[in-house]
Amino acid sequence: MVLKNRRQGSRLTVHLSGELDHHCAKKVRQEMDRLLADTAIKELVLDLRGLEFMDSSGIGVLMGRYRTLSKRGGKMRVRNLSGQVERVFNVSGLYRIIDM
């Protein structure tokens, strides 16, 4: 699992690549929370182009970060989902609350 980020004003873009399962969830959660500790960040964009696998543990990570952003009146967007990741995302119903 590789996590890269880019900051543009109040927007933080995080690129996730590799596989996001329970094994990697803790590391991703901690790294994203470290970045989101800066409360000036109001928009989180998750770019999942390089993400090859995600299961419901990954959904848990996304939901948690969504809550963090919501609490500060911010928003979260997810982009470049494909294949297996998109199928899991669709089943989770997350597309109802997260902008694509």
Place this chain on the structure above:
Amino acid sequence: MAQNEMAMQFDSRSSNEGFARVVAGAFALQLNPTLEELSDIKTAVSEAVTNAIIHGYPGRIGRVEMRARIDGRVFEVIIADRGVGIEDVAKAREPLFTTGYGAERSGMGFTMMETFMDELEVESAPGQGTTVRMLKRIGREKDPEKVR
């Protein structure tokens, strides 16, 4: 491929989640599945193995068993642990149900298994462990109710 079987055991360490789903996927390759069918199997196995690791053996390392079988066009996989077991299986299978054990569980593990496989059976008893049996028919018209 008429019939074939495999079985393995591994420690309930999270690093084995990826290992187990790759093995299950590689075994299923004999059925010449589509990419979607293959990722469905890997996702469902990942969910079942993660459950065994987190909920079957909380705070300790136990053994997880995975058995897979091919019979005609049917792929069957069984994930079993001898851990704490589930008191109320029907409740555990409800979407969004979570024990709260471990941070930020989405409560969608069984929902993923049900959606991506054709059949799901869960047998469990407190103190006895949990056995999850899943079945998927490969290479047929998809059920329109299922997610694409």
